[in-house]
Amino acid sequence: MKKDKAVVLVVEDNTIIRMGAVDLVLAAGYEVLEACDADEAIRILEARSDIDLVFTDVQMPGTMDGIKLSHYIRDRWPPVKLIVASGAAILEESSLPDGSRFFPKPYDEHAITDAMARLLASGRSTLTVG
C-alpha cells in the first residue's frame, strides 16, 4: 500500500500553538491530524495505522506528558518518528527515545519542517526496501 502524503500527528494542548503547528505541517505538504493531549493522541494512533510522525509538546494535562508519550509511542509503534518541542530550554535529549528530535520553544518553523523531512526520508529508506 502506498500513500502519496506522509501523515503527521500534532499533539499540543494550546489551541493557538496547535493551529500554528497544523498550518505549518499542511504548508509543508503533509497530511495532518491533531490531538490536544497524550490520551487523545494514543486513541488516534490506535484507530489509524498510517501515522508516520508525531510532533508533540511536553507539558500537557492528562495522564502523560510529551516525554512519556514519546516513549510509549516508541514502544508500541516503533516505526513512528518523533519530534518533541518544549518551553523548557534545557531538556535532556537522553530522556527522549533514540532517534527523536528535540526543539526548544519558540521553535523555528523551517527547523521543524526540515527535521520532519529528514526523519520521514530516513524512515522510508529503511522501511520500503525493495
Added chain:
Amino acid sequence: MPKTSTMHYEAASTLAVVVSSNEPLLLLSEDQNVVAASASFCRAFEVDPSTVTGRRLCEIGAGEWDMPRLASLLRATASGSARIEAYEIDLVRPGRETRNLVVNARTLDDGDLDRIRLLLAVTDVTDARAETRLKDDLIRDKAILLQEVQHRVANSLQIIASVLMQSARRVQSVEARGHLHNAHHRVMSIAALQRQLSTSSGGRVELRAYFTQLCQSLGASMISDPNRLSIAVEVDDSVVEPDFSVSLGLIVTELVINALKHAFPDDRMGTIVIAYRSSGKDWTLSITDDGIGMPLGTDAPKAGLGTGIVEALARNLQGEIRLGDAGPGTAVTISHRQGAGLPTDVSKAA
C-alpha cells in the same frame, strides 16, 4: 564513696559556672546523678530547678531523659572509652512536640582522677533545623517558580510566533508577508535571548552564545541555501546585562535581515560577519557583509522600521552609528566610547 555526698565535694565556683552557663549544661557524677544543672537547661527543657540536683538523670522531669542510648554513651564517656561529640538524639515528651537535640559530653578535667564527673551540654536544634528546612524549601520553590516563568514566557513567545507565521502564510501581498516575517524574526530574536538567560547563571548574558543562537535562528528561516550565504559570529568573551543584550540583539537582527534581503541579489554568494569587541566600558558592534554595497543618493532605499529601530536603540545605548563601504559590501559599525569628549576622563588622556 557515698553517692549522696557528691554535692559536698564540688567547689562553689564550679557549681556557679555550671549554673550560669548560657548553653544548657549538666554536671553529672559517674553514676549519672545530677550534680548541677544550668538555669538555661531548666528553662529550655522546662524542668523545675529545685527538683533536679541530686537526682538521677533518668529521673528528672517526668522521666523524659531516661534514654538508654544516652545513658550508655555517658557510661562509655565516663570510662574513657568514648566521647560524645555532636550526638543527635530526640527528646520525647508526652503531649509535647519532639525536640531534636545535639549533645556533647566529656569528663571534667580537674586533675581529680578518683572522682569522675561528666559535663553534658545539650543544644536544642529543632528550630534551627526547621529554619534550614524552610530555607531549602524556599530555594527549591524559587527555582521551580523561575523555571515555570521561563516556560510560560517560551510558550507565550511560541503563541506569538505561531500567529505571525500563520498570518504570513495567508496574506497575498508580498510586502505584507515580508513585514510579518520581520515581526517573526524580532520575536525570535527576543526568544533567543530568553533561552540564553534561562541557561545562564546570575542573569547575565554571554554575547557570543547569544549571537550564535540568534544567527542560527535567522539563518534557519532566511537562508535557503547555506552553501551560498552564511553568517559568522566573531564575538569576544563579553558577558553583559540582559537589558543591554536585548538592544544589541535587536540591532543585530535588523541589520542581518537587511543584509540578507538587499546585499545578495541574483543568487550572489556571500558572508555576513557579526563582530563585537569590548574594552572596559567601550564597545564596538559591527555587521559587515561582502554584498553589493548600499545604494546612495536618490537610489538609497527609504528608511524603514528596521532603520528606525537600529537608530533608536543605538542612541539609547549612547552608541555612534557609522556606515562604511566594506569594499565590496557594507559595514555598519556602532561604537560606544565612555567619556568620549568628556574632560573628566583623564586616565587615557595621554
